Amino acid sequence: MAVLPIIITGEPVLHTPATPVTAFDSELSTLVADMFETMEEAPGVGLAAPQVGVGLRIFVYDWIDENDTHWRGVAINPELWQSTTPILEPSEADEEGCLSLPGERFGLMRADRVILRAVNLDQKPFEIEASGWLARIFQHEYDHLDGVLYSDRLRGAEVKAAAKAIRKQGWGQPGNSWLPTEEQLDA
Template identity: 40%
Template sequence: MAILKIARMGHPVLLDRAAEIEDVGAPEVRRLLADMVATLKDAGGVGLAAPQVFAGVRLFIFYVPEARAEGGGAMPLTAVFNPVVTPLDEAIELGWEGCLSIPGLRAAVPRYRQVRLRGLGVEGEAMDVVLEGFAARVVQHEADHLDGVMYPMRMRDFRYFGFNEEMDRNPVPLPEEVL
């Protein structure tokens, strides 16, 4: 396993739609997955999409740590090949997001509260799960990377965008309603 370099905002690999994966068991796909796991652990994030490590394929990994778990509890590290994310209703909420491809910054981003995640799991098995809260937010964020969308493109009010250190020193509460 290798720790891969993470593409930063501005690199074209982050703006393209990623290609479907034909064979989740192919050696190069298994190697990419192992390297993505090592990279995510090294970077300290909760999710990573293949385009973020310069691989233009539809794969992301994510987990939900106990400290961020809501209702459904923590989730172990999960790989999703060729994911499809579908909102289950119109409920949207603002939440803070950061991104390994936009280091040092975070913003308030509107996301659907509850989504269905379909795709293929690590052994090629069909996956169909309903997620809400933080888990739903992470999955939407990572799926966006597969379509060339970064979280600033989802923002509605740039007053809620800033450097982590400044926002830690001067916390800004999120507005009650979605912007």
């Protein structure tokens, strides 16, 4: 397994819809293992294949909810159904971050309930009904597969704040990435 570089906003693979997985082989298994390792090292609760430069419809997730239920898995060729969300001003509790906009957090309203349908590495179909933060994680990662970053969904003052942060960091153009390492975490 290996920790992979995480692509930062501006790279075309992050802004282009990903293609379905057709080959369930050892290369796919290695990619998924590397994605889990990268997500853990970053640290994050989800990671989509486009974030590591691979334009395939895959994401991994790892999160422990308020009931100490551990949600860990891979979603390959997922479909996502979500409840409708009224457009409201987000609160601090609605802030999200993204490994492709490292260190930045902005408020974003998301649907509170979703249904995720996908297959795992063994091509076995599964379905998860999720609410709260797990629903938010699924929506965030699924968006990556459609070439959408959470910053693309911001409203109001958050739009200007995100644009300013991206400009200040020199992002928004191809060629930017970062490699999660223990040294970075200790800094």
